[in-house]
Amino acid sequence: MKLQKVSIYLFSFFILLMGVGCNSDEESESYTVSGNTLVKSFSLSDKSGSDVPYSSCFFTIDAVNGYIFNADSLPYKSDISSLVANITFSSASAVEIAYTKQDEENVTTVDYLTNSTDSLDFSGKPWTDTDKKASVKMTVTAPNGNKQIYYIDVRVHQIVADSLQWKELTKTELPSALASPTVQKTVLYKETLYCFTGDGSSYSLATSQRPSEIALWNKEVITPGFVLNVGSIQSAPDYLYALSDAGELYRSADGKSWESVAIDKPFYSLIGVWTDSEEAPADIRLLGVIKDGDTYKHDCYPRPEGYAPRTIENDFPVSGYSNMIVIYEGGDYGLPQTAFVGGRLADGSLTAAVWGYDGEADGWAKLGVKSLITPREGAMFFPYCTYTYDSSTGVRTEWPTFFVVGGSDGYDCLKDMYTTSNPAQYWDKVKDGSVLALPEAFPATSFASVVVFKENVITKSSLAGWNFLKVSELPRYMKSADGLTDGLVPYIYMFGGEDSGGNLERQMWRGVINRLTFAPIP
Template sequence: MIKRFGSYISIALAMAAGMTACNDNSGSGYVTEDTGYTSETMYSSTAITSFNLKANSKVLADLDSIFFTIDLETGRIFNADSLPYGTDITKLIPNIGTSGSSKIEILIRNSSVMKDTTITYSSSMRDSIDFSAGGVIARVTSLNEQYTQQYSIRVNVHKVKSDSLVWDRIAWEQLPGNPEKQRTILHGEKVYTFLQSADGSCRIAVMDDPIEPMALTATATLPEGLNLRSIVSNDAAFFALDNDGNMYTSTDGTAWTATGETWSHIYGAYESQILGVKKTGDDYYYTTYPDNGTSVKVAADCPVSGTSDLLLMEGSKWADGPQAIFTGGRIANGNLTGATWSYDGSKWAKISETPIDRAKEGMSLFPYFTYRKANKSWRVTKLFTLFATGGRLGDGNVSNYVYVSRDMGITWERADRLMQFPSYIPAFYNADAVVWASELGSRSSALGWNEMASPAIPAWLTPLTDGSRAVTPVTTWECPYIYLYGGDNASGSLNPQVWRGVINRLTFKPLI
């Protein structure tokens, strides 16, 4: 249990009961002759009541605002929210406060940059301390110099890059069946993957959890010329277009029937409705299935093909009701855009004030989280974030840059270096993104996944939580994985792999 100074007196009472001060002439062991203070008060003067690091912008901005926990029961001082990966902690100066001690000594042991030594602390101290070896001890002597207490001090630094994406490859080097095309979407509470071979045959894998091994369990009888990439779901049924724009539907993905509709592009599903575009003459019109009876011409700068998957947001501080959004695509005049468009149940609108700076088609759009640090407190806040990645540029090249928006697509920016994909993930477009909370811990290395080598996670690392705290030992915990299925390279060939990843901070085992 973590306690502050006020609670320390109860510990001191128990310990002082068996002690007799050297200058106690009464034999009671309760009143000290030199000061008149009780023994437990003297022992309590060995309590460290405050600890932080002196400011040093060359090491880290706002270094002096980092919060340290003082555990008086176990004699530990540490920062539970670790410093960023790579922070140099070999030359730091501490600020230490007590309730009236006579002396504070700092013992340095096992340092690679300092000799083993003992430094007498003062508030004006300029000697820096190497905290990198973990061998720093603060020894506090009581006001009457009769008692001492030692505290181990640890300055924690992330051993892996915080807030970067770490990707793990599926156990198989290729998707089952050596497919030429693939489409993966959510349908109800399951993940459906359609895999089409060169001969046109199509198999389906249905997964309750995408962390489980993929198994092809059904064969789809697709209408001739069905565009696999156009398949969408409203949870009740699948819908897709063929190469001539004819719309088909299926309840299970295997048997398809014509709807009688002819569209040029499907955006996706808004609750039970399917949203898309029809072309009449030279003009494009927004349309729905079932038809809602309205006919509105598509805005000149709104994409009519090549859009990302449509995401349905159930509500946010930017909108009262559900919002469906997509990013990127090709507009009617053939140009590409990096803007985000939104549908609120009745009308479409472009919401991007700062679009993605490189216009693309076939981007992967998914919701996730990022973290932002307050300038003064060093506290970290979890933020709902949209990610857009991949895509094909106007010159035919493909990209794997990662972009983020923390305001539902109004403002986009290229993610910082730590959140860009590692070099071993190839550039792509038309990959399918699924975010799914999978159980980590005891099952993380099972189920056929070949995980990339990663550093051991120290026990003292803590995840950002929503205020809850584990009260029993934790052996498994849920983490939202990002799964990226397939994707085409610049020549249009399928990348027959599934990549999965998380933002590192979410993989840290909860503090026990």
């Protein structure tokens, strides 16, 4: 949340009053003529028939550098070609405003003190006598003849305001010590990325705490000591867990050395991990499905006291889940809740459902009753954030937002995207061609891994070994900058995945969404 402020930098402001002399016959007063060229306030008037909040837009007046601008841009596609400006001055004797219309070469000049209600065109060509991208020049003359030039820049978002848009999307080779891996699974474990790959006979582990720097990935061949089901690997606060090809459970503290875990019955599939707290978990559960004869049942490891596996719901999937993530961290309204999307049912059909788990004995529940998600398996599921903006107060509020990307519909891989800020209620589809839609070059894929990893803002020049996809360029004033909340930006890393033929995509993708790297607003 951030409150926008109008800031005025005052410079060389003075009023000199001469003394008053008196005698017995008359009084006289004398004053020096003011040389003050200060602009005291600047705002825009709302436009008839438009819902753009022009009058609520706050402007910074930098008197030192002669620059007036709105730090937080007006909404996307706002018309600034004919606006009335409300300007007050300290003691101006003349104010001349000049601008060039969008499709014209001639300069239009307005005497503002005489014609203050005239419309001005802020959409024209920038003046070339300044490094500011300002299209309007205002010359303020004080009573003593002093002059100061102010450049006025009315900024408009070049993308849908507060929407999401890929700022950059890059790809590189999947980190692996194997020449031709065929399977992969990547998880975040103890603040380190663990990328597991296999080729049917050998296994590789690549780790990194600085994933953007390709040369710093540590890649080595590992020998788990059993037939590792790479796709089953799950990350918990205490261990990494995985299944063998027979459903036996193993765990590892480092991803290299694995030990068998005693369980009553082999797992048919693993779903994910639930904990009662992110900070200091006392209850850690590995959730999965077992097959008891012909019956599929919910199970977990370790089992809480009194827990007994129970038959899954008829519409609960037995495989093909997305990764499971935390959608509610817990608090006054209950225990933390995790969730996954999609999967394959026992009868072989696919589901679009979102299932949540809250740690209770019957803790599974179907969510997202108003969902546009179509049936799929192997989708990517990750948390991010979006923003809403109240123009009347200047307050920007951050909201958790959840994304579902891709998967397979049983025939072809997908690269569609769905978002929500309330996964218990609804999911919206990102329309084709929107600013958030994945670029054409991004592959349709299923069973890819996705991890949101915070890093410092990194420039293109320092990302050696990455290939950049073409995305819309941001305006100069919306570029990344130092001064973010914690100096870190959440980058989205996507690993591997399968194409429609079941072949491994040997790529690692790295993306970031614009709003998280906007320059901070003064």
